[in-house]
Amino acid sequence: MKLMALPEALKDAEEAIKVDPNFVKAYIRKANVLHSMREYTRALEALQAAETVDTANAHASEIHAQELKTQQALFSQRAGETEEQTLERAMRDPEVAVKL
Known part of the structure; x- marks a missing residue:
């Protein structure tokens, strides 16, 4: 991610999740990459998954901070x-399109 190779960083995070579905940091890193790619909705989904996996709440403050940052970016993007x-x-959202 530091090299701004975002697609590769996303693949790495997803691979880490496949290897260990309980690795909370992988979900957080995935959310950070998606945020950098301006994929805010997907980033929020990754953070929700992180919350689910973080049963001990060891990363709750980090997850919450990232959620706030992502929600603010999403609202700013949609403001106009x-x-x-x-x-x-x-x-374009498959869940919405199916219901209509």
């Missing part, structure tokens, strides 16, 4: 959207 743009973005 028109209703039409919001609807278009929502329709």
Whole structure:
């Protein structure tokens, strides 16, 4: 990630999760990479997975801080959207499109 090779960093984090699904730091790193890629919704999903895996709450403050940072970025990104743009973005979401 420090080299800004974000796709490779994402693959590394996903591979770490495959090797050890309980490795909380891998989910946090995945979220950091996705945040850098401006994939804020996916980053939040990775953080939710990290919360689920972090049963001892050893990384709760780090996860919470990253969630806040990601949510702020997401809100900033969507601040200037028109209703039409919001609807278009929502329709690209498979869960929303299926329900309509």
